[in-house]
Structures are given as structure tokens and as C-alpha cells.
Amino acid sequence: MDEIFTFGLLMVILIIYVVFSFNRAKIIGKKGELNVNFNLHFLSNEYHLFDDVYIYLNDKSIQIDHIVVSKYGVFVIETKNIKGWILGGDNSEYWTKNVYGKKYKFYNPVKQNYSHVKALQILLKISRDKFIPIVAFLPQATLKCTTSEIVITSNKLLKTIRNYKDIILTDNDVDRIVMELSSLSGVDRKMRKQHVDDIKRNVEIKKEKINACICPKCNGVLIERRGPYGKFLGCSNYPKCNFTQRN
Numbered sequence: 001m002d003e004i005f006t007f008g009l010l011m012v013i014l015i016i017y018v019v020f021s022f023n024r025a026k027i028i029g030k031k032g033e034l035n036v037n038f039n040l041h042f043l044s045n046e047y048h049l050f051d052d053v054y055i056y057l058n059d060k061s062i063q064i065d066h067i068v069v070s071k072y073g074v075f076v077i078e079t080k081n082i083k084g085w086i087l088g089g090d091n092s093e094y095w096t097k098n099v100y101g102k103k104y105k106f107y108n109p110v111k112q113n114y115s116h117v118k119a120l121q122i123l124l125k126i127s128r129d130k131f132i133p134i135v136a137f138l139p140q141a142t143l144k145c146t147t148s149e150i151v152i153t154s155n156k157l158l159k160t161i162r163n164y165k166d167i168i169l170t171d172n173d174v175d176r177i178v179m180e181l182s183s184l185s186g187v188d189r190k191m192r193k194q195h196v197d198d199i200k201r202n203v204e205i206k207k208e209k210i211n212a213c214i215c216p217k218c219n220g221v222l223i224e225r226r227g228p229y230g231k232f233l234g235c236s237n238y239p240k241c242n243f244t245q246r247n
């Protein structure tokens with residue numbers, strides 16, 4: 001009886017050890033995989049994948065991480081290489097990530113993706129209901145966000161896409177969209193440069209405005225204020241506008 005017990009105990013320990021080291025290998029393997037690209041290539045040929053798409057609309061360039069076109073809809077994917085605790089909602093301007101008690105702000109990715117969908121709607125001339133916006137974080141992120149949109153970790157991306165089984169686009173629609181998106185990649189390099197130039201220009205404009213005591217957010221007047229950490233520039237439209245700038 002004793003021998004059977006000892007044998008059983010050893011087996012249990014062995015199983016725990018094997019499962020643990022397997023999981024560990026998986027976690028380490030995932031760490032290097034910063035984008036969801038790798039994952040998306042596993043989709044069947046019913047799906048057409050476009051990576052790093054640049055579109056130019058109303059004097060603004062927009063960069064979209066991934067677009068997956070299928071008869072089940074057009075998936076617009078915004079990836080965030082961010083881990084830690086992720087907090088935010090549909091309507092907040094910024095979300096926060098919390099890593100070991102340190103908080104960082106980043107622009108609301110759901111809102112960001114909405115603007116991408118809007119641009120694609122105009123460019124591809126298809127209605128909003130044909131789009132499925134998805135925000136994907138690193139697998140190590142812990143999502144604590146409350147949102148009505150799809151916000152997932154990238155390891156759930158394939159399953160999420162494959163779950164859409166209703167056919168909402170005709171083969172002709174799909175062909176047309178694929179052609180239009182393909183034609184965009186021809187002007188890729190130019191767009192890319194334009195995108196970088198736009199960002200640089202916006203930074204310049206912001207600097208110039210602040211130097212002239214104009215709020216870059218609402219064009220109000222910036223005034224010097226005093227806070228517990230010293231002097232800073234704040235917008236005169238506070239609390240409507242919360243722009244501040246430390247010297």
C-alpha cells in the first residue's frame with residue numbers, strides 16, 4: 001500500500017513539473033513576439049491580410065496596423081505592444097497602464113481605431129456595419145478596461161476573427177476592397193514619409209503655439225499658474241480644457 005502511495009505521489013510531482021516547464025517555455029516564446037502579425041498569417045485564404053497600411057485623407061495621414069478583409073467583414077486591428085494592467089473606458093480620452101504601481105497614460109486605442117474605421121468607410125465606400133474594429137494588447141497584459149468594443153490580448157485574435165461566421169460582404173465587394181487596399185501599398189513609401197512629416201509638423205506647431213502662450217489643444221490663452229510642484233503653464237479655459245505644460 002505504502003509503495004503505491006509513494007509511486008502515486010512521485011507521478012503527481014512529475015506531472016506538475018512537466019506542465020509547469022511547458023507553460024514556462026510557452027511564456028518565454030511569446031515574449032519575443034511583439035506583433036500579432038505572426039498569428040494572422042495562420043488565417044485561411046478566405047481572409048486577405050494587409051499589414052501597416054497608410055491612408056491619406058483630408059490632409060491627414062493615418063497608419064493602420066492590420067486590416068483583414070473577408071466576406072465576414074473587414075477587421076480593423078490596432079495593436080498595442082503594452083503589458084501590465086490596462087485601465088480605460090470607451091469615452092475617456094486616455095487609458096492608463098499600470099506596471100508595478102507605475103502609471104503611464106496613452107491615447108484611448110478604441111477611439112483611435114474608430115477614427116481608422118471612419119477613414120476606411122470613406123475611402124472604401126462601405127457602411128460602418130461591415131467593419132469589426134479590434135484592439136489587441138500583448139498576451140502579458142491584464143485587461144481591466146470596460147468597453148463595448150473588442151479589446152483582447154493578441155493570443156485571442158485568431159479565435160475572435162474566426163468566430164464571425166455571417167456572410168456580410170459579396171465576393172465582388174471583397175475583391176474590390178482587396179484591390180483598393182492593394183493599390184494603396186504602391187504609394188506606401190510616400191505615405192510613410194508624409195506620416196512622419198505630419199507628426200514632425202504637428203510637434204513644431206505645438207511648440208510655436210506654446211511659445212506664443214496659445215493653448216495647442218483649444219487655442220485658448222495659456223497663463224502661468226503655481227502648483228505644489230512649482231510654476232507651470234495652464235489653459236485659461238480650465239476646467240473645460242486641461243492642457244498644462246511644465247517648463
Ligand SMILES: [Zn+2]
Pocket residue numbers: 215216217218219220235236237241242243
Ligand atoms: Zn486649452
